[in-house]
Amino acid sequence: MFHDPFGDFMFSFGPIFIGIIFIIVIGTFLFALTNGLKEWRRNEQSPQLSVPAIVKTKRTNVSRHTHHHDSHHSHSTSTTYYATFEFESGDRLELKLTGAEYGQLAEGDYGILTFQGTRYLGFKRSV
Template identity: 60%
Template sequence: MEEIVFSAGPYFIGIVFLIVFVVIIFTVIKGITQWQKNERSPRISVPVTVKTKRTDVRRHANHNDNLVSHSTSTSYYVTFEFESGDRSEFHISGSEYGQLAEGDSGILTFQGTRYLGFERRVGHQA
C-alpha cells in the first residue's frame, strides 16, 4: 500500500502544478481580453449620482527567514447610478474615493469597465 502512495506522489504534485499553471494562464488571458475590450470601447461621459462607496481590504502575510510580516492593501469601489436607473461599479484610486460622497451628482467618464473620471456638479446632491 505504501508503494502505491509513494509512487502516486509525483503524479499528484504534477497535477497540482498543472492546475495552478492553468489558473494563472486563464487569469492572464482574462485580463488581456478585458483590456482589449476596454480599448475598443468608446469613451462615454454621462450624468450620474454616486450611490454607494465600498472598500475591499486584503491582508497579506510575508514569510522571510523565519520572520512573518503582515501588510494590507485596500481597493476602492464606487457605484454610480445613471439617469435610467441602471448602476455600474468602478474600481477607483484612493484619492478619488476620498473626494466623493454618496449623493454627489456629476458627469462620469468611462471606457468599457475602466473608470476615467468624475466631475461633480457644484450645488447638486440627490
C-alpha cells in the same frame, strides 16, 4: 529483505501529485491572465462615455495577505476601492477606483462621469 508497499506508493505517487499541483497553479495563473487581457481588450474597444451621474454608494474591500519567508511571517493588507454611479435612466454601474479618486468622491455627488467599459476615467462634480 523488508518490502514497504507504502514507500513504493509514495515514490510513485509523489511526482504525480507535484505535477498535478504545478498544472493547477500554472492553469490558475493563465486563467487569470486571460481574463485580465479579455477585460482590457473589451475596455479598449468600448467607446469613452461622459454622462451625467450621481455617486450612489462607495465601498472598499480589504484583503489580508500572509507572507512566509524562511521562518518569518509577515502580514500585509491591500484595499480595493469601488464607487457605484447611478445614471438618469436609473441604471447603475460600479467601477474600481484608486484610493485618491475614491477620497475625492462623496455619496450624493452629482456630475459628469467619464468611463470606458469597466474603466473609470474621471468624475467632474457639478456645483
